[in-house]
Amino acid sequence: MRIAVIGGGAAGIGAAGAAKGVDPDADVVVYTADTDVAYSPCGIPYVHGKEIDSFDRLFLATKEQYVATGIDVRYETTVDAIDPRSRTLAVAGEGEASYDRLVIASGWNYAAVDVPGADLDGIYEVKYIREAMEWDKRLDSCQSAVVVDAGLVAMEMVAALCHRGIKCIVVDPAPWPMADVLDPDIVEPVRQAWEDAGVDMQWGNRVTAFRGDGSVSRVETQQGDIESDIVIVGTHKVPNNPLAAAAGLELGSTGGLTVDSRMQTSDPNIYAAGDCTEIPHGVSDIPIQGLTGSHAYAQGKTAGTNAAGGTRHYRPVFVPWGLLAGEWMIGGVSFGETLATALGIQHVVGKAQGITRARYYPGVRPITVKLLAEPGSLRLIGAQMIGGEGIKERADFLAMAVRVGLTVEELATMENVYSPAIGALNEPISVAAQNLLAGL
Amino acid sequence: MRIAVIGGGAAGIGAAGAAKGVDPDADVVVYTADTDVAYSPCGIPYVHGKEIDSFDRLFLATKEQYVATGIDVRYETTVDAIDPRSRTLAVAGEGEASYDRLVIASGWNYAAVDVPGADLDGIYEVKYIREAMEWDKRLDSCQSAVVVDAGLVAMEMVAALCHRGIKCIVVDPAPWPMADVLDPDIVEPVRQAWEDAGVDMQWGNRVTAFRGDGSVSRVETQQGDIESDIVIVGTHKVPNNPLAAAAGLELGSTGGLTVDSRMQTSDPNIYAAGDCTEIPHGVSDIPIQGLTGSHAYAQGKTAGTNAAGGTRHYRPVFVPWGLLAGEWMIGGVSFGETLATALGIQHVVGKAQGITRARYYPGVRPITVKLLAEPGSLRLIGAQMIGGEGIKERADFLAMAVRVGLTVEELATMENVYSPAIGALNEPISVAAQNLLAGL
Numbered sequence: 001m002r003i004a005v006i007g008g009g010a011a012g013i014g015a016a017g018a019a020k021g022v023d024p025d026a027d028v029v030v031y032t033a034d035t036d037v038a039y040s041p042c043g044i045p046y047v048h049g050k051e052i053d054s055f056d057r058l059f060l061a062t063k064e065q066y067v068a069t070g071i072d073v074r075y076e077t078t079v080d081a082i083d084p085r086s087r088t089l090a091v092a093g094e095g096e097a098s099y100d101r102l103v104i105a106s107g108w109n110y111a112a113v114d115v116p117g118a119d120l121d122g123i124y125e126v127k128y129i130r131e132a133m134e135w136d137k138r139l140d141s142c143q144s145a146v147v148v149d150a151g152l153v154a155m156e157m158v159a160a161l162c163h164r165g166i167k168c169i170v171v172d173p174a175p176w177p178m179a180d181v182l183d184p185d186i187v188e189p190v191r192q193a194w195e196d197a198g199v200d201m202q203w204g205n206r207v208t209a210f211r212g213d214g215s216v217s218r219v220e221t222q223q224g225d226i227e228s229d230i231v232i233v234g235t236h237k238v239p240n241n242p243l244a245a246a247a248g249l250e251l252g253s254t255g256g257l258t259v260d261s262r263m264q265t266s267d268p269n270i271y272a273a274g275d276c277t278e279i280p281h282g283v284s285d286i287p288i289q290g291l292t293g294s295h296a297y298a299q300g301k302t303a304g305t306n307a308a309g310g311t312r313h314y315r316p317v318f319v320p321w322g323l324l325a326g327e328w329m330i331g332g333v334s335f336g337e338t339l340a341t342a343l344g345i346q347h348v349v350g351k352a353q354g355i356t357r358a359r360y361y362p363g364v365r366p367i368t369v370k371l372l373a374e375p376g377s378l379r380l381i382g383a384q385m386i387g388g389e390g391i392k393e394r395a396d397f398l399a400m401a402v403r404v405g406l407t408v409e410e411l412a413t414m415e416n417v418y419s420p421a422i423g424a425l426n427e428p429i430s431v432a433a434q435n436l437l438a439g440l
Numbered sequence: 441m442r443i444a445v446i447g448g449g450a451a452g453i454g455a456a457g458a459a460k461g462v463d464p465d466a467d468v469v470v471y472t473a474d475t476d477v478a479y480s481p482c483g484i485p486y487v488h489g490k491e492i493d494s495f496d497r498l499f500l501a502t503k504e505q506y507v508a509t510g511i512d513v514r515y516e517t518t519v520d521a522i523d524p525r526s527r528t529l530a531v532a533g534e535g536e537a538s539y540d541r542l543v544i545a546s547g548w549n550y551a552a553v554d555v556p557g558a559d560l561d562g563i564y565e566v567k568y569i570r571e572a573m574e575w576d577k578r579l580d581s582c583q584s585a586v587v588v589d590a591g592l593v594a595m596e597m598v599a600a601l602c603h604r605g606i607k608c609i610v611v612d613p614a615p616w617p618m619a620d621v622l623d624p625d626i627v628e629p630v631r632q633a634w635e636d637a638g639v640d641m642q643w644g645n646r647v648t649a650f651r652g653d654g655s656v657s658r659v660e661t662q663q664g665d666i667e668s669d670i671v672i673v674g675t676h677k678v679p680n681n682p683l684a685a686a687a688g689l690e691l692g693s694t695g696g697l698t699v700d701s702r703m704q705t706s707d708p709n710i711y712a713a714g715d716c717t718e719i720p721h722g723v724s725d726i727p728i729q730g731l732t733g734s735h736a737y738a739q740g741k742t743a744g745t746n747a748a749g750g751t752r753h754y755r756p757v758f759v760p761w762g763l764l765a766g767e768w769m770i771g772g773v774s775f776g777e778t779l780a781t782a783l784g785i786q787h788v789v790g791k792a793q794g795i796t797r798a799r800y801y802p803g804v805r806p807i808t809v810k811l812l813a814e815p816g817s818l819r820l821i822g823a824q825m826i827g828g829e830g831i832k833e834r835a836d837f838l839a840m841a842v843r844v845g846l847t848v849e850e851l852a853t854m855e856n857v858y859s860p861a862i863g864a865l866n867e868p869i870s871v872a873a874q875n876l877l878a879g880l
Contacts, residue, residue: 294858324861393833418734421764
């Protein structure tokens, strides 16, 4: 049994490990265009921001450790084509390679900034660790940076650039950061923190060209020109599927590979996992893509298990997410008011501001929770949060609450830990639910 | 309508506020033997430990603010008797006071250390803020302290005493700290931290007498004498119900007042809330007492609402709890292996050690989660945790999971936030559930 994996990110490595776990005798080969596997790209912005002292810390395992697991990783190796009929790959520099089962984990790219000058040097897509190491040196002598679109990576990179004293200019056609998933009232403290840090926020503005002599030095926008040493691309993720498309595999409305619950594509010998796929949203049933490393890893394990002859299913997603943006943690589950409204999903809302520890305990931080419920049934369908701590754990809880259909009444009567150093008398999730009920 | 409340803790104040909310015209009178209401007794150990710089921080509101709410609080006022037939109270110094509805929120006491010398000076029961202010001065000149029983307050006080450089000797007949609710593997890091801090832990030992000339100076135990400047009582809570017992109200097996879901006692005009009551455990149906301030407050709101003519129900409890013990947070839900075994409750167990952030992110801490499930159905019935952060939020989640009957399969496939600064790739709750399934 020969199992080929295209991609060495969380999905690809998860798939390779799971396949080897199910069938230790299988030949498992991972092709990656990257120089490394088993590092955490999600940590890159925090090294730039000097919260983490070295890129070396982001590596999870050495290449030798991978060899020891019996997984054959081909670094800096590009797959040029998939032939599903002959079950072969065209591998650059190696020629034809056959497979019995294939897992595509080809990941994502930043949505292109489709303007003149997009090929100039000095435009940084935060993604690969070796490139990040080079960019980090360059940031030392950088005075100013334009961040194009305030998506997820921008939330982290603006904080990082501010830490380093680099003047930030955010240019985004949307009206506030991460406008596709975050409600404006929730993200307001982050916007305020950026303003306090001197970030020049140009909402409702759009880049029209990058200019410079070899390297970018000026960003032209609809509202005027901006001198800038570098550009950070913060656009949303798009599935990286030219190979799959050329092979005739079915892609969905998002450009992601369509898969069943076993992560099997339209070809029974080919599985897919991670950001190159699309997955149904558990509430709206709409296919979505661009999830997290945790999702990619779980999908990879599912794909790899099934590719090797085992059985594992992946469920629709409710998407708990969160991140640190400067001093604030923000996060959510499923959708907020903005997205629910855009999707035409009826909802009622309850909101509460609380605190994370006893009011008098050192380190206490504010936390705001907003809950969305289905009218009538009052089942939870989404949440948005901002606070100083405890966002990840609450998002995990609320994602499960949405999945199993908990109602606002149930959340309103939840028990909560009260102990001065770790939790306040009133849990803001419960108070938001009580407020929702009171407002009906 | 005249509503009397006996007790000015979280339950009594919650009841008074809720009653006034339902019926603003009601006369609401709170009798408290204490000098103050509206402070957080739970914060006292952390002021002793100097994490909080002043006892003044623990006050939530001034006496004037209470007057403004229309609640008549009688401080340092003892109720000597309840006559349910005439609906009157015998109030020390005031004579007879009538009521239409009564809420008993008379709280708890430390279980008596029933040995000779228990009335000596120098034996500290951590409970009242004015007393704590005096004790805090005394701790400045204190060299050593014997902690009798390593219950909840001991978990916090040992850390506080260590912070202040006071030699601690723990004498407890149990084999480890909080042995009634915590499993030994879970509490081990705390025990180790105490050992590292030089705490003299005498498990399986029992105090036989306190000796001294007016003030305690020596503690006699089954295993020998200990010289000590003060004694901290860390015994478990017992309901404070001599008044209710004398009035003929029904008490349960724990000594707590039996109440229905409206917090009504055996007398239809009398409600009760907080540590003087007992509440059915949601899994075992066994009545339990000695819950948290959050429980007391919610019960008080229920009792006060119903006393004033409203309708509010309180549910069986699943008891999420947690606290900070030095550098560790410990907590749980429902029961652990030790208590489940003692109660004869069949269970299967899964455990995982994880981390709270990405391995490379500053402030990352270990976290251990142990889950107990019912054999067969695999419904979650309890949890135990120790870690550096995120214990409170996980306990809240798992308490709801037990309440609504989530299974280990559901937890094994939960989604989780992954973002380096706030959450690791793998959520330990999920891994513990996966490990439980793998071990079946």
